Amino acid sequence: MSAAAPTRGTGPGQLWDAPAAAGRLDATVDVPGSKSLTNRFLVLAALADSPVTLTGGLRSRDSSLMAAALRSMGVGIDDATAQWRITPGPLRGGVHVDCGLAGTVMRFVPPLVLLADAPVTFDGDEGARVRPMGPLLDALRALGATVEDGGRGTLPFTVTPPSEVPASVEVDSSASSQFVTGLLLVAARVPHGLTVRHVGETLPSLPHIDMTCATLRDAGVQVEQPDERTWIVRPGPVLLGDVRVEPDLSNAGPFMAAALVAGGTVRIPGWPRSTTQPGALYPELLERMGATCNLEGDVMTVTAPGGVIHGIEADLGPAGEITPTIAALCALADSPSVLTGIGHLRGHETDRLAAIAAEVDRAGGRCVAGDDSLTFEGLPAGGLQPAALETYHDHRMATFAAILGLAVPGLQVLNVGTTAKTMPDFPDMWKAMLRA
Numbered sequence: 045m046s047a048a049a050p051t052r053g054t055g056p057g058q059l060w061d062a063p064a065a066a067g068r069l070d071a072t073v074d075v076p077g078s079k080s081l082t083n084r085f086l087v088l089a090a091l092a093d094s095p096v097t098l099t100g101g102l103r104s105r106d107s108s109l110m111a112a113a114l115r116s117m118g119v120g121i122d123d124a125t126a127q128w129r130i131t132p133g134p135l136r137g138g139v140h141v142d143c144g145l146a147g148t149v150m151r152f153v154p155p156l157v158l159l160a161d162a163p164v165t166f167d168g169d170e171g172a173r174v175r176p177m178g179p180l181l182d183a184l185r186a187l188g189a190t191v192e193d194g195g196r197g198t199l200p201f202t203v204t205p206p207s208e209v210p211a212s213v214e215v216d217s218s219a220s221s222q223f224v225t226g227l228l229l230v231a232a233r234v235p236h237g238l239t240v241r242h243v244g245e246t247l248p249s250l251p252h253i254d255m256t257c258a259t260l261r262d263a264g265v266q267v268e269q270p271d272e273r274t275w276i277v278r279p280g281p282v283l284l285g286d287v288r289v290e291p292d293l294s295n296a297g298p299f300m301a302a303a304l305v306a307g308g309t310v311r312i313p314g315w316p317r318s319t320t321q322p323g324a325l326y327p328e329l330l331e332r333m334g335a336t337c338n339l340e341g342d343v344m345t346v347t348a349p350g351g352v353i354h355g356i357e358a359d360l361g362p363a364g365e366i367t368p369t370i371a372a373l374c375a376l377a378d379s380p381s382v383l384t385g386i387g388h389l390r391g392h393e394t395d396r397l398a399a400i401a402a403e404v405d406r407a408g409g410r411c412v413a414g415d416d417s418l419t420f421e422g423l424p425a426g427g428l429q430p431a432a433l434e435t436y437h438d439h440r441m442a443t444f445a446a447i448l449g450l451a452v453p454g455l456q457v458l459n460v461g462t463t464a465k466t467m468p469d470f471p472d473m474w475k476a477m478l479r480a
């Protein structure tokens with residue numbers, strides 16, 4: 045008997061009819077809070093000297109997993125209203141942490157065990173069990189913790205706190221900047237502070253490490269960076285107070301990209317004047333691809349003629365997480381594109397280089413994945429063809445598919461609900477933008 049045909053819907057195994065653009069856009073899209081800032085603030089609040097009020101926090105699978113992990117370790121988190129109240133407490137172990145598929149949970153929580161009173165076990169989704177962890181686990185061992193991972197260097201593992209923590213550690217963070225961030229976040233609270241030195245060849249997502257340092261400094265923590273691969277965090281109090289989370293600029297990207305595909309205008313309110321979020325690169329990249337971007341007050345306005353998208357050559361090493369959105373535009377562009385500096389995306393929610401190449405191919409386009417790059421031929425003469433695109437449990441592959449769907453009537457997306465990782469309302473927000 046053959047397997048039942050997928051039903052229509054947004055859940056696992058279900059197909060979502062991606063709306064095609066029916067005309068020029070004129071939309072204002074309120075994007076929820078940044079995943080990266082929300083989860084940094086939650087961790088820092090857990091280490092703070094007094095309760096913290098957090099406004100604009102993201103409600104999504106990744107932030108819920110972070111809150112659940114911290115609660116289980118003894119942190120009070122009241123998120124019943126829009127202003128969350130986080131009450132730090134002594135960190136306890138003897139608990140199990142579900143990391144889901146969240147890099148921020150699997151890389152930011154294990155270093156907290158350096159301060160806990162008993163071992164903590166960690167596991168996550170099947171797809172999380174292949175995400176790189178080894179260099180961070182080795183760094184925790186060098187800091188005196190006992191880590192049992194069956195020699196795999198991946199989830200699941202158990203971290204047992206050390207009796208003493210040395211004042212410096214080396215880590216190869218070439219597979220993920222989150223290894224350095226995880227160590228820096230806890231550093232002010234270990235007895236002698238911590239010097240973290242990156243020893244790998246490349247270091248992706250530097251803006252995300254800058255975000256960590258900026259967040260620490262805003263909390264009164266002294267962070268020095270004597271050279272581009274060393275961070276020194278002095279021991280001391282963490283004074284977070286009241287914090288507000290910026291909108292997630294990476295999640296603004298698909299809506300901004302929609303203006304290029306459909307034509308018209310998309311406005312993103314709440315755009316920060318200055319930010320460490322990698323999504324800050326969108327305006328420049330989208331302008332090179334044919335849009336006009338203007339920041340007036342705190343509203344970023346993207347305007348484009350529609351149907352005119354230029355290919356691009358770009359090093360996305362600093363901003364790997366925006367790659368799937370730029371990649372969707374490259375697949376629809378009037379000339380070839382090459383995106384480089386993105387080898388580490390093979391360790392993201394899925395192997396994103398393989399996934400993007402496979403899904404462009406499924407829709408009748410051409411994209412070749414290299415070790416560290418994606419090369420696109422651009423839009424084929426007859427355009428892309430309707431197909432049911434796979435999302436691989438990857439929120440950004442779902443938004444990638446939705447962008448293609450704007451230009452390809454009849455395109456479908458399998459499990460678009462996987463966007464709940466960082467943007468649970470995505471399907472409705474997308475339709476509202478299109479008035480579909």
Ligand SMILES: O=C(O)C1=C[C@@H](OP(=O)(O)O)[C@@H](O)[C@H](O)C1
Pocket residue numbers: 079080081147148219220221222225248249252364365388
């Ligand atoms: O620290 C963070 O919040 C993040 C860092 C980056 O990780 P990688 O350096 O593993 O790409 C980014 O891709 C991820 O979405 C969020």
Ligand SMILES: C=C(OP(=O)(O)O)C(=O)O
Pocket residue numbers: 145146147148365392393440466
């Ligand atoms: C790589 C990403 O997430 P994570 O925080 O799980 O690494 C991402 O959101 O693109």
